[in-house]
Amino acid sequence: MPSKNTNEKRFASDVLTLVGGTGIAQIVAIAVSPILSRIYSPSDFGILALFVSLSGILGSIACLRYEMSIMLPDSKEEADTQLILSIIVALLFSTITAIIFLLFKNPILQLFNAQELGNYVYLIPLFIFLQGMFLSLNFWNSRNKKFKNMAHARISASLSKAGTQVGAGGIGYVSGISLIIGSLVGKIFSVITLVHSAFKKGVYVRQVNFRSIGAGIRRYKKFPLIDTWSTLLNSLSWQLPVLLLSAFFNSAIVGFYSLGFRLLQMPMSFIGSSISQVFYQRATESKNEGTLNVLVENVFRILVLIGLFPILILTLSGDAIFGVILGMEWVEAGIYVQILSIWGFIWFISSPLSTLYVVFEKQEFGLKFNTFNLITRALSLLIGGYLGDVYVALGLFAISGIFMYGYLCLKMLHYADVKNSTAAKIIFSSFKLFVPAALLLVVLRLFSDNLYLITGVAASLCITYYLYILKTDSQLQSLLEILPMVPDSMKKKK
Structure with missing residues (x-):
């Protein structure tokens, strides 16, 4: 049995790894801000902010909070089932969102005074799915103590996002859409990093079946029924300024x-x-x-x-x-x-x-x-x-x-x-x-x-x-x- 000192050192090391990854990612974001602010206009950043707010609110509940259940099972097989369930829910949720945007694109854009988004509003469902993937894989990596993978995902997201946004502006594609594409690229890189680590190290997809998924849905039903609403409320609270400032x-x-x-x-x-x-x-x-x-x-x-x-x-x-x-x-x-x-x-x-x-x-x-x-x-x-x-x-x-x-x-x-x-x-x-x-x-x-x-x-x-x-x-x-x-x-x- 590991000693108390060993556990404390391991805990400190895990926290240091995550904080280090987050710190590097934020340093990159802060360091590149003076460059981006001289390439893109405030209006461009406003378009990005509205896109991120809309996708962020929905992305926070993309898995209906089933991603939280990945940490709870005793067995690895059940945890893997909850991972697959979370990804399936994210796919269904983003698909429904895409249908809603197809049917009601213009009223939604008019509501938030966001006509400049145009057809790029259809990228929001993609961002929602990627966010659901990220949340699910992040919890799976946390359960399996793969904190280095989580840190690498944050760093790769920040570097690829900054590189794409600066690069696009540098070659003349100066618009809010370039900032949006950069954010998507960053999210894609973070998901790829986590997917590679998860499936390389043994997510047992073959052991997942409809019966086990159904059992997971029933066992952890409080997450979609209760926790989803609390999360939605909190996310909406933080994104509200962007939505209302855009509307008015x-x-x-x-x-x-x-x-x-x-x-x-x-x-x-x-x-x-x-x-x-x-x-x-x-x-x-x-x-x-x-x-x-x-x-x-x-x-x-x-x-x-x-x-x-x-x-x-x-x-x-x-x-x-x-x-x-x-x-x-x-x-x-x-x-x-x-x-x-x-x-x-x-x-x-x-x-x-x-x-x-x-x-x-x-x-x-x-x-x-x-x-x-x-x-x-x-x-x-x-x-x-x-x-x-x-x-x-x-x-x-x-x-x-x-x-x-x-x-x-x-x-x-x-x-x-x-x-x-x-x-x-x-x-x-x-x-x-x-x-x-x-x-x-x-x-x-x-x-x-x-x-x-x-x-x-x-x-x-x-x-x-x-x-x-x-x-x-x-x-x-x-x-x-x-x-x-x-x-x-x-x-x-x-």
Whole structure:
């Protein structure tokens, strides 16, 4: 039997492999953004965003959540059956979607003000099927601990997507369709990588029959009947801004929002998910040991310490930073990020902590939260849309997000018996470090409109801040111990 240390090392290695693959993929995406933003227009990115939103919402339920069942069976044969079932369901789902688009293409395009998609809307069913394949194979590889294959799939997707999009633009095919084709190519490469590993290493297709598939459908029927709706609700909630901005405004505004929000979200999502992967496991242990409040308070502090300063820098200088990095045409995207940044920070700190409602078996709270979150987002965007003001739409969207995710964060702290006053002290302590930087940036912006100077100062302030806290904050060094992906050189020596 493997020792506890061996299991911990294996767990750390698995997490490091996945995080490494995700990290490389996101670095590629961020690095190529300044190139793509100078090749393609905001309208092109808007067309891509609408395509990805429509296909993403449907793609998230392409397998009717049967892909989740791949992890559950004791026997390999039953797991392989669930893999084949998931792929079959994805094929049927995408086929039905294709028929719907054939019959109702024009009304759908008119609803979302997306006539520019034209016949390329027929690629959405293909994307849905590929997403279903990806989800199914991803869970199968996870079950079989083939984490390197999963990492390779993410990297190959990012590289092939970026290469296709840059290459197409470089030879003169500059349109939103080229961005869509690039996304499809990336998805195809990721699926090919996972298919090769799955069938090379032994998916027993011959042992799968209609009887075993029927048994799998019946045994795991709660996934399509219950979990599908929760997943659809969550996916729709995240894609709602693109859909409603497209319906009320134009593809350029959608492009500004989509690229700006993506660049805001990617680093926060990467850091937050890295912490979440370990926090959930540690939270369960700490709850049983009676030390959960200490763990949650410490994790809350590290999230605030990492996220508050750069978010406030973006709030003051987002327009300049985006104009310099992406090109002056994208200053508007920076303004959108300035509007959304405070909400982004609160989402960043609440996201890892939100696993606590699962630890306390409060799943009904999660469903209620997702429902109200969707309603408030929709109302915010609808009000701004009917007023014809995108700033009002995004401002109300951000305010609703601040209240909703602020409530979520406070609720999770309450579950862990962490006082609101303690959380306030942590935030105020980090905010004090930002005050000198804020004064410098405000004075600079009053006396200079040089975006390059403003961006350079903002970057220097962020670098100085992180060097300072890494050197002086002993708790940060201790808290880094919960992250297996952190290099040993950054961890506190004992």
